[in-house]
Amino acid sequence: MLEIEGLCSGYGESLVLRSVSLTVEPGQVVCLMGRNGVGKTTLMKSIMGLLRSKNGVIRYNGADITRLPPDKRAKAGIGYVPQGREIFGQLTVEENLRLGFESIGSGPIPKRIPEDVLDMFPILRDFLKRRGGDLSGGQQQQLAIARALVSRPTLLLLDEPMEGIQPSIVQLIEEVIASIKAARKTSVLLVEQSLEFATAIADHYYVLDKGTVVASGSASELSADEVKMHLTV
Numbered sequence: 001m002l003e004i005e006g007l008c009s010g011y012g013e014s015l016v017l018r019s020v021s022l023t024v025e026p027g028q029v030v031c032l033m034g035r036n037g038v039g040k041t042t043l044m045k046s047i048m049g050l051l052r053s054k055n056g057v058i059r060y061n062g063a064d065i066t067r068l069p070p071d072k073r074a075k076a077g078i079g080y081v082p083q084g085r086e087i088f089g090q091l092t093v094e095e096n097l098r099l100g101f102e103s104i105g106s107g108p109i110p111k112r113i114p115e116d117v118l119d120m121f122p123i124l125r126d127f128l129k130r131r132g133g134d135l136s137g138g139q140q141q142q143l144a145i146a147r148a149l150v151s152r153p154t155l156l157l158l159d160e161p162m163e164g165i166q167p168s169i170v171q172l173i174e175e176v177i178a179s180i181k182a183a184r185k186t187s188v189l190l191v192e193q194s195l196e197f198a199t200a201i202a203d204h205y206y207v208l209d210k211g212t213v214v215a216s217g218s219a220s221e222l223s224a225d226e227v228k229m230h231l232t233v
């Protein structure tokens, strides 16, 4: 469903991604790994269209989306939770969630926040009228993921969703990703370094180094040695 071939991308004159090729199949959870600064966020931004590709092709459900702007990619079904969440602190939780409706590609805008999304993150239901800025970091991360889910994306991009979050919420987010996978309606491409997560939940992994894919394979076969080789400094 997502096919990237020979993607080159970067900032201004500086090239960060050098001919990256990667595939996410329908219903898969794919883990993107790599040390700091190797280009994981740059890849996420390039898939979402926030960075213009210098070379290569990005296809989504068979269509070439390489030159589409971010809003069109969102309407095509790609949801994105950036690193650092980027929720609106002055808006309430409910208003933040409603912003997710703007990415709905076709059909009527729902009047209410979908119950199944609130069921995944019960704290958000309790806090619907609270300002986003008053939530803890872990609650804001839940809000950011829920906001991406209200538009019913077919591909969800998560950039380090577990970073800097307390263990109980890490577990909740892992359960949510597992339940998204079980429902088989949304594929997930996420930046995550944990070997435990990758082997337990992901189907496939890619390791980036200096802007290129240096290892990839079935997540169940990912070994501690491989992680040590590619991910420790």
Ligand SMILES: Nc1ncnc2c1ncn2[C@@H]1O[C@H](COP(=O)(O)OP(=O)(O)OP(=O)(O)O)[C@@H](O)[C@H]1O
Pocket (backbone or CB within 6 Å): 011, 016, 034, 035, 036, 037, 038, 039, 040, 041, 042, 043, 083
């Ligand atoms: N806005 C920017 N302008 C110029 N260079 C940037 C910009 N953002 C990132 N870079 C550079 O691009 C390279 C890749 O950064 P990127 O954020 O994609 O890495 P990453 O793998 O996501 O790392 P991290 O785990 O630290 O988030 C780095 O050398 C970084 O300094």
